[in-house]
Amino acid sequence: MTQPNLQIQQVIEAVEQVVIGKRETIKLAVIALLAKGHVLIEDVPGVGKTMLVRAISKVTNAEFRRIQFTPDLLPSDVTGVSIYNQDQQTFEFRAGPIMGNIVLADEINRSSPKTQSALLEALEEGKVTIDGETHQLHDPFFVMATQNPIEHGGTYPLPEAQLDRFLFRIKMGYPTEADELELLSMTEHGHPIDHLQPVIHVDDLVIMQKEVPAVYVDGAVKQYIVSLVRETRQLEGVELGVSPRGAIALMRASQALAYVEGRSYVLPDDVKYLAPYVLGHRLVVDTDLLSAQSEDAEKIEQVLRKVSVPTASKDFVR
């Protein structure tokens, strides 16, 4: 019988000590991290987004950076600049906040599209080019962007094409009453994150990231993924369905989930569980931002109900 991956389990449990009652979100973040994907968190301020990222970076001993996106933020403020060094008569690269292992891109929709795309390009390429010089980003590199759905004034909603760069879109939501109470007790005498100790080394993360693609995906499961993705393109009220990139993302994420669970193969359950997070933001639904997420979730739910799960037929016996 399969046992969940122990190290990952430790990471999740450690993070859970500071982010109360958000085990699912934590797990999803870790899955994204392992799948070399990035996460977009869409929620109101103050529900623990920052705390989540900080905690993850702390327990994995990763370098944490934060970029607060503002309307006047320039692309170079994200990626870094080359500065002329008078002493050595050379240009010297001053790395921007993107040069970290785990980067929090806060309120990404408040800066100009130009700056947004500088970040998003970095997400896709895994490197930045400044003044003709290419700089590799760190490894592992994990971005958690947040989007504030309430403040409409002075925001630049992310274009659909760029939403595609995020592996998951997650909504954190308010904690339950009990959790909120516990949160207060916990922070009564200082924040516990200061006492959080690393449980794995950041290099272990890199090794794990390399192990994820080795997780076996059976033809039947691949077929299931493809059926799901294709079904999104036929949904009513959806302008644009999920791209093939979305299908790849779903498979990779499922592999990572299977890895977290300590399984050497992907189950349809993995796919089904992750589909709302992976596919939701890849749909172009004609609606406003606030209700978009619930609308998307509903659509994905429809798709999941339509597509039949591949299970054994009578003639199949291995």
Next chain:
Amino acid sequence: MSRDTSLIRHPQLAVLYVLGFLLLAEWLFPLPQFTDTGYVIVFLILAGFFFVLNAIPMSSWFRIPLVLLAIFVSLDVIFFTETFMSFSWWQTLLNETVTQGSLLLTGDWQALSPMFRTFLFMVMIMLMSFLIYYWVVYVKRILFFFACSVIYVAILDTFTLYEGSWAMIRLVLIGFVLLAYLKLSRLSTVYANISWRDWTRWSIGTTLVILVAGSVAFFGPKFSPQWPNPVPYIQAAGGFGEGYSTENRRIGYGEHDDRLGGGFELDESPVMYAEVEDPGYWRGEAKHIYTGHGWESEQHGEAVEEQGELNLYEEQTEVEEKEATLRYTSYFQTRELIFAQGEFFEATSAGQSLNYYVDAISGRIEMGSGYDEEAGMNLSYRDAEFSIEGMQEVPFQEGEAGDPEGIELRYLQTPEDLPERVTELAAEITDEETDRYRAVRAVEDHLRNEYEYETEDVPIPEEGQDYVDQFLFESQIGYCDNFSTAMVVMLRSQDIPARWVKGFTPGEEVEDGTYQVTNANAHSWVEVYFPEVGWVPFEPTPGFNNEANHAYTDLELSDSPDLDDPDVPDPLEDEQLDEGDTNEEEESAAAGSSDTDGGLSPVLIGTVSVMLLGGIIVFFLRERIIVKWMKRKHQDIQSTEQFQRAYLSLLWLLRFTGFKRNKYETLSEYANRIDQRLDNENFTLLTRQYEDLYYGKERSSIMDGTNQRYHQLLRDVHSRIAR
């Protein structure tokens, strides 16, 4: 399982159980309509006893003797003359059991005695009572039986004399109440806290629904029947085995000719062997009342005379005395009749005189005592040579023929609603004829030449349609009954006294002078009355010739070449074409039951109900049977391959028993759902094992405990079903 106390702890179930008994009673009430039983009350009491017995918890060691005792007492009431449980009583019972048991084993069901059939029927009542107990108390579902009951009453109402209106109303009331409260009972097993208040509310709702539905049905406008009567349609479709109405019947000599029509199959079972000089038609009896559907004979008791003589020919007709020997086989269903080739006047059997009764009007001769199976019977009869001149002397014009009054009264009858065109056709055919003989010949020739001989696809007249009219103008195909009846009716319409005769054709010569007559040789023809000559047979059916009537040979030479039909088939074909009047009631007659009066044969009903019952039992136990079978088949799961097969059949079983997997459900979601209901995690663990094999890459081995889990799960499913 709460089997032992369920009825005591749930008085409402006891009430429902009584309603279940009333449903079964609706099955028993109509019994006299299609069987000869006069003992419905015995069956009812017996059924009631079984119902009570089922409700009382006891071991089978008590139950079975009690059941048998009840059945024996009932049989005693119905059949036994001996003192109950006396020595001779037991002797009779033992004899009956041995002989009937062997009949049952050899499959000779038609020969079962009434008592043994009643015994089987009582066993069936017992099984039904148990089934109803099972339906009401265990599964709490009655819809199937309710629907069957409604169909049963509807069928009886349609096809028999049974008036099912009130039965239907009672059924619907009982059925609705049962359905409603059984549903509530089912709910109360799921939701523990159903109170008396809920019962009250449920009752009000149920009553309202029944009242509203009932009054809408009662007061609402209703179409008059959209079909005139479904019976002929159903008969025409050929599926229904009612006595006189199957489309294709086995042919043979039968007693009932009141509904003719429909095709038949040839039955080559020999009915008698005849040693005779010249082959001729074997005359059974004549019938003279044409109803529009078939033939009936009046009951004429005073005409029946012991050791009487038959009077077919007038004095002026030349006769020759002849003898023949007849031996009847066990296939013969009307063995009480004596057949003769002409005017019968004496019969002996094995040298002793044979006791017989002659009906002077129909010519039916019923045998009394004295028939020796081995020796058969010796017949003496007069064969006539009819004088053509004598026949031609009878004028054709109405009122001038000089028929005796008794003949005119009886043999000119036609139904009042006989279609006009039959008479018109007959008039047209005989238009130019001046004497009766030529007129008869003209009609005979017309039928022989213009209509086609056919045994299959012969229609049955619809309600309100005349049998002859249908044959003459619509179907234009038929067999002897069609031809002979048509000829009689046409002749009568022209005031020529005629009657319809049935019997057998000579059959096939198997040895020198010995003829084998089979059921397929059953036949019907026509007799026409000529003053001063007598009753002269005619043969309107193409392909048949009454060779024994020597007079015809003379006639052909002198006068009537047209008799020699150009398309008379050779003897071989003739044999194939040979047929006769259709026979109904074969089964009931053979089974020795008394007259069912056009109803369903009890044996057929018995057979069908036993099969139906077996089917029902298997149907309701199917899940248990399957689980048993699966337990055995997947007894020991060793290899992954075995496991996968076992798992797949498990999936199938679950789907079959109502735990269906939604197509969007993954296996583990499904397993989880099932496990929650069964309150353990066997299925989930098994599923994990299976997923490992199905979605995984490497083949893992069978986990420990898989066997136990699998069988535990089967047991859980089983007990779930049992509940």
